[in-house]
Amino acid sequence: MRVERVETFVLKTPLGAERFYSSQAEFPERNSLLVRITTSDGVTGWGEGGQYGPAEPVKTCIDEVLAPQLLAIDDASPGVVWERLYAGIRDFGSKGPYIEAMSALDIALWDVLGKSLGASIATLMGGRSRERVKAYGTGGYYDTLDFDRHRDLARLATVVERYADEGLGMLKMKIGLLPIADDALRVQTVRDVLGDDFVLFADANHAYNASSAIAMGRVLERADFQFFEEPVPPEDRRGYARVREHLDIAIAGGEAEYTRYGFRDLIAGDCVDILQPDICVTGGISEVRNIVALATTNNLRTIPHVWGSGIAVAAALQVCSWLPLVPYTHRPVPVQNEPIIEFDRTRNPLRDDLLSQSFVLQNGYIEVPAGPGLGVEVDMDVLERHCVK
Numbered sequence: 347m348r349v350e351r352v353e354t355f356v357l358k359t360p361l362g363a364e365r366f367y368s369s370q371a372e373f374p375e376r377n378s379l380l381v382r383i384t385t386s387d388g389v390t391g392w393g394e395g396g397q398y399g400p401a402e403p404v405k406t407c408i409d410e411v412l413a414p415q416l417l418a419i420d421d422a423s424p425g426v427v428w429e430r431l432y433a434g435i436r437d438f439g440s441k442g443p444y445i446e447a448m449s450a451l452d453i454a455l456w457d458v459l460g461k462s463l464g465a466s467i468a469t470l471m472g473g474r475s476r477e478r479v480k481a482y483g484t485g486g487y488y489d490t491l492d493f494d495r496h497r498d499l500a501r502l503a504t505v506v507e508r509y510a511d512e513g514l515g516m517l518k519m520k521i522g523l524l525p526i527a528d529d530a531l532r533v534q535t536v537r538d539v540l541g542d543d544f545v546l547f548a549d550a551n552h553a554y555n556a557s558s559a560i561a562m563g564r565v566l567e568r569a570d571f572q573f574f575e576e577p578v579p580p581e582d583r584r585g586y587a588r589v590r591e592h593l594d595i596a597i598a599g600g601e602a603e604y605t606r607y608g609f610r611d612l613i614a615g616d617c618v619d620i621l622q623p624d625i626c627v628t629g630g631i632s633e634v635r636n637i638v639a640l641a642t643t644n645n646l647r648t649i650p651h652v653w654g655s656g657i658a659v660a661a662a663l664q665v666c667s668w669l670p671l672v673p674y675t676h677r678p679v680p681v682q683n684e685p686i687i688e689f690d691r692t693r694n695p696l697r698d699d700l701l702s703q704s705f706v707l708q709n710g711y712i713e714v715p716a717g718p719g720l721g722v723e724v725d726m727d728v729l730e731r732h733c734v735k
């Protein structure tokens with residue numbers, strides 16, 4: 347299989363009044379970098395690179411460096427290509443846009459391979475352990491920098507009630523922008539509104555140092571949250587280990603980590619209970635497979651991070667279909683040992699409108715497309731509408 351053409355697409359969509367904040371940034375728009383590869387047999391495959399950083403550096407890495415190399419490889423199978431391309435960039439690009447660019451190409455090559463063989467990516471990875479994956483909603487962001495208890499707790503309550511009405515039974519809310527005492531009120535509001543049976547997680551986007559994270563973690567434990575995501579900056583491995591040592595709540599992280607080498611160090615540092623590789627960031631499907639091998643070796647769960655377009659969701663669904671239970675039990679329990687999928691609920695037309703058939707929540711689950719490759723089709727009219735020329 348030889349690649350004849352590689353095309354990149356920078357997609358952007360402004361959020362207008364629906365802009366929001368995490369602890370780190372304002373989000374006035376959503377963007378995605380998509381890649382389409384076409385083989386000499388005329389088979390096309392789609393991939394996505396990066397999560398929310400600027401798409402242009404990833405595009406440049408593909409257009410100027412990786413695509414010319416890919417076009418010269420006779421057997422463009424994903425496993426062959428990954429090692430070849432990584433060998434060419436490891437000296438100067440082992441994290442960041444280069445790996446995000448490799449992620450996009452790798453996902454597209456798996457899509458092509460699946461379409462060539464008439465099998466879904468999960469099938470090619472080793473099999474479909476599940477045909478549907480339990481989804482957790484990501485939401486409960488901040489819509490203002492000025493926290494007003496009366497106004498903003500009521501708004502938060504309205505938003506999370508809507509998620510429950512959609513049929514979700516699991517939610518990840520944002521923390522870390524405000525003083526711990528104010529975020530504690532938000533945490534308790536969400537618990538009170540959704541009730542004791544709702545499964546809750548919290549994501550600080552690395553807002554804290556270790557001692558603040560431990561204080562916040564105790565708040566989350568009192569409200570019976572099940573994991574605490576990115577408590578400290580990704581570089582602070584000792585901080586991660588200290589937080590994990592002092593808290594009972596599971597510590598999650600890894601969306602800002604790259605390749606098996608990065609996850610090797612995260613695991614060796616006793617940083618996390620739950621690995622969250624983003625397939626569009628960490629090196630694609632080929633590299634997630636390697637990361638999951640490390641995770642299972644250490645009896646750690648993997649719950650992929652997903653925050654991109656419909657292509658990112660499709661790739662994560664294929665991986666989640668294949669992911670093993672960690673550890674195995676005869677009766678799997680979502681989160682406890684069975685993988686779940688992140689389903690961002692903030693506005694993103696690139697997620698909801700880009701594919702010919704969008705993903706639908708049914709009783710809190712999303713079906714894994716059974717068609718070949720990623721099992722999805724891109725609506726080219728929608729893509730053109732959001733494409734930056």
Ligand code: CA
Pocket residue numbers: 549551575576601
């Ligand atoms: Ca996160």
